[in-house]
Amino acid sequence: MSLEEKTFKVYLIEDEPVLCELFLELFSEEGIEISTFTSPLEALTRARDEPPNLYFIDYRLPEMNGDELAQSLTDQAPKYLLTGDLNAKAKHSFNEILSKPFDVNKIKSIICSHVENYKRGLLA
Numbered sequence: 001m002s003l004e005e006k007t008f009k010v011y012l013i014e015d016e017p018v019l020c021e022l023f024l025e026l027f028s029e030e031g032i033e034i035s036t037f038t039s040p041l042e043a044l045t046r047a048r049d050e051p052p053n054l055y056f057i058d059y060r061l062p063e064m065n066g067d068e069l070a071q072s073l074t075d076q077a078p079k080y081l082l083t084g085d086l087n088a089k090a091k092h093s094f095n096e097i098l099s100k101p102f103d104v105n106k107i108k109s110i111i112c113s114h115v116e117n118y119k120r121g122l123l124a
Helices: 017-027 040-049 066-072 104-119
Strands: 008-013 032-037 054-058 079-083 096-099
Touching: 008 017, 008 040, 008 104, 017 032, 017 104, 032 040, 040 066, 054 066, 054 104, 066 079, 096 104
Parallel strands: 008 032, 008 054, 054 079, 079 096
Antiparallel strands: none
16 A cells, blocks of 8 residues: 555543534544544553554543553654643644634644645655
């Protein structure tokens, strides 16, 4: 399978189903597969079997917070923390911490940048 035929995978881990639906509507396009998870444990299981190319992780989640989830993920895909909590403390080294409500253009820019790098073979 050539690089052009491979799909760029994005995981959103967010406990609000409405935000998951919105994310899918706003950022789904050809060549990009977006999967959303309301459970961090479900995301962890899926990531072990099918690691994505990029993560967006909410800070406040059931079962564990976004920082704990990021620390539990073993792959090297870039991780962005989404939070409305200005006092959120992250031990994991996220690529960036993005405030909620998220800026649609900023998220699009992040995804496009990583897709371009992926196409150039810099991300696997």
